[in-house]
Amino acid sequence: DDEDSLSIAFMQRINVEFMKAAVRGLTILFASGDDGAGCREVIKGKNTFRPSFPASSPYVTTVGGTSFKNPFQVTREVTDYISGGGFSNV
Numbered sequence: 001d002d003e004d005s006l007s008i009a010f011m012q013r014i015n016v017e018f019m020k021a022a023v024r025g026l027t028i029l030f031a032s033g034d035d036g037a038g039c040r041e042v043i044k045g046k047n048t049f050r051p052s053f054p055a056s057s058p059y060v061t062t063v064g065g066t067s068f069k070n071p072f073q074v075t076r077e078v079t080d081y082i083s084g085g086g087f088s089n090v
Contacts (some may be wrong), residue, residue, distance in 0.1 A: 018059035
């Protein structure tokens with residue numbers, strides 16, 4: 001979900017749980033998302049990032065995507081240019 005669709009209290013609470021897992025040596029993986037950090041205009045002429053949570057959490061590892069030119073043929077994969085996550089606004 002985009003960070004701006006979730007409450008700050010919710011994200012902070014989830015981050016506490018992610019931090020507890022990290023302290024115990026656990027690695028949590030999340031997909032980075034489909035649209036990148038994105039950008040939106042908040043006030044005319046002023047933009048802000050729109051990162052995806054939980055991919056933006058500092059306590060998880062975010063895994064980007066790959067794409068194939070033709071998914072039905074054996075070919076090389078390439079890094080997908082639209083994977084996201086981004087820097088957290090929280």
